[in-house]
Amino acid sequence: MFDAVFTNLPYLLGGFLTNVQLAAFALAGGLFLGALVGLGRISKRPWVYHPVTLYVNFLRNIPLILVIFWVYFVMPILTGRSMDPFISAAVSFVVFEATYFGEIFRAGFQTISRDLVSAAYSTGLTYRQTAAHILVPIAFRRMLPSLITQSIITFQDTSLAYVIGLQEMVRRTTIVDSIEVRSIQLYSFVAILFFVICFIGSRISLHYEEKSRKAKVL
Amino acid sequence: MLAYKFDWGVLWRQPYGEWLLQGLWMTIQVGALAWVIAFILGLLFGTLRASTWWPLRFIGALYVEVFRNIPFLVQLFFWFYAGPMLFGKTLQFKINSISGLHYYVAVVALGLYTASRVAEHVRAGFASIGHGQYDAVLSTGMTHLQMYWYVIVPHALRLIIPPLTTEFLTIFKNSAVAMTIGVAETTFMSYKIDEQTFHGLEATTGAMAIYLVLGMTVVKLMNLIETKYRIPGLVTR
Numbered sequence: 281m282f283d284a285v286f287t288n289l290p291y292l293l294g295g296f297l298t299n300v301q302l303a304a305f306a307l308a309g310g311l312f313l314g315a316l317v318g319l320g321r322i323s324k325r326p327w328v329y330h331p332v333t334l335y336v337n338f339l340r341n342i343p344l345i346l347v348i349f350w351v352y353f354v355m356p357i358l359t360g361r362s363m364d365p366f367i368s369a370a371v372s373f374v375v376f377e378a379t380y381f382g383e384i385f386r387a388g389f390q391t392i393s394r395d396l397v398s399a400a401y402s403t404g405l406t407y408r409q410t411a412a413h414i415l416v417p418i419a420f421r422r423m424l425p426s427l428i429t430q431s432i433i434t435f436q437d438t439s440l441a442y443v444i445g446l447q448e449m450v451r452r453t454t455i456v457d458s459i460e461v462r463s464i465q466l467y468s469f470v471a472i473l474f475f476v477i478c479f480i481g482s483r484i485s486l487h488y489e490e491k492s493r494k495a496k497v498l
Numbered sequence: 499m500l501a502y503k504f505d506w507g508v509l510w511r512q513p514y515g516e517w518l519l520q521g522l523w524m525t526i527q528v529g530a531l532a533w534v535i536a537f538i539l540g541l542l543f544g545t546l547r548a549s550t551w552w553p554l555r556f557i558g559a560l561y562v563e564v565f566r567n568i569p570f571l572v573q574l575f576f577w578f579y580a581g582p583m584l585f586g587k588t589l590q591f592k593i594n595s596i597s598g599l600h601y602y603v604a605v606v607a608l609g610l611y612t613a614s615r616v617a618e619h620v621r622a623g624f625a626s627i628g629h630g631q632y633d634a635v636l637s638t639g640m641t642h643l644q645m646y647w648y649v650i651v652p653h654a655l656r657l658i659i660p661p662l663t664t665e666f667l668t669i670f671k672n673s674a675v676a677m678t679i680g681v682a683e684t685t686f687m688s689y690k691i692d693e694q695t696f697h698g699l700e701a702t703t704g705a706m707a708i709y710l711v712l713g714m715t716v717v718k719l720m721n722l723i724e725t726k727y728r729i730p731g732l733v734t735r
Contacts, residue, residue, distance in 0.1 A: 341667070341713035342706050343674035346685050350706065353692070353699040357502045436569035443678060450571055463580035471568045471576060478567035 284462035285469045295452035296473065302369055302438040302448065307431055309374030314381025315416050321386040332382075339379045345440050348372045352444045369441035377434050384426045388419025422492070428485035432478045439474075449473075505697050509704040514691045518701075521687030522708050528604055528683060529670040535609025536669065540616025545646060547617060548624040558617065565614035570607075570675055577607045578679045604676035612669050619661045623654030656727045663720040667713055684708050 320332030351372040355363040392415060400410045439450045449470055457466050509515060546558030578600065582593040627650060635645045677686035688705035692698030
């Protein structure tokens, strides 16, 4: 029943590995930049707050697929040479997902009491130390369910790198399908693979949500 | 820096400017039609998830989990390439010869996908209504169906207007994925301009401006609806 899938399994799974790698870059970069964006969104300094807010509101109104194209067109102009689709896609994902992670971090920062921050300053911590050792770790733990959910979305989004010709799983599936013409089994296979991973991810997110609810840390 | 000559004229020079506007019209059509499907199915499956009878709850949960955990691009390709094959050989060729098939597939696929997200908001809306209200309605002698139709659904819908606004915005953004099966919406058109002129940067920047304006218009529209259907006595901005 899955004959076309099995004969092309290494090729397809190789594409899936690209999705995983892209997601890893997107998450590492997106979380780091997202934490900074979140800090910018609660900043009291207008020259920090306004540009960051503009960046977030701008990108959240634009389809990811268009951002992928835009970065793909703008990168050669900035760097002066043609760009590998993987690097171009990774840059798009970091820039795009950082706005979504940033809003989650902001919500996390806003649950932290002002007294705690004052206490941190009174022990002599600088702003950077307070951010790195107090704000970000607490917000990260409190927002873990939302961060996992957004990570799942990011993982699903990596399939969109298809549009700039990246050899990820969906692209490879269309290539195999054009030779084998076994659309039902091929696309079902991709769907099941994504479903299993994302479903497990959503259960993990739910587990942490229940856990924090029971621990009554809100 | 590569010596790149900007040519912003591609945004209004004929026929490119017109292409972008045609793309916008297609984005609005696909998004709005898919929203009708998403809203109706989302309401249905969200209500099923709040049911007291577990088989109904299971159906609702199954729908939401399946459609939420598979990338929209994969769903779209499945319906477009594998969908017609599900009907058998003879019907398959008839379906594939329908003109504008990609357009219908895009609308239905986007509707089915967004319905799973709407269903989650509907469920959250039901959950936020206190148990006392359910009991009060049932004590007046209404049936379960009447309770949902006349009291719970209207109440929940008004509560979840803000998250639905976000979903309504998202549906226009997600409609851009339909370009991959050849639906000539805004992103598709900006890519087409790139193919013709090699000025993809200007074209995609123009497309971004179009999405921004569209997004702001939708927010304004939804704010009007939110004000009109505000529940008196609740905290508002």
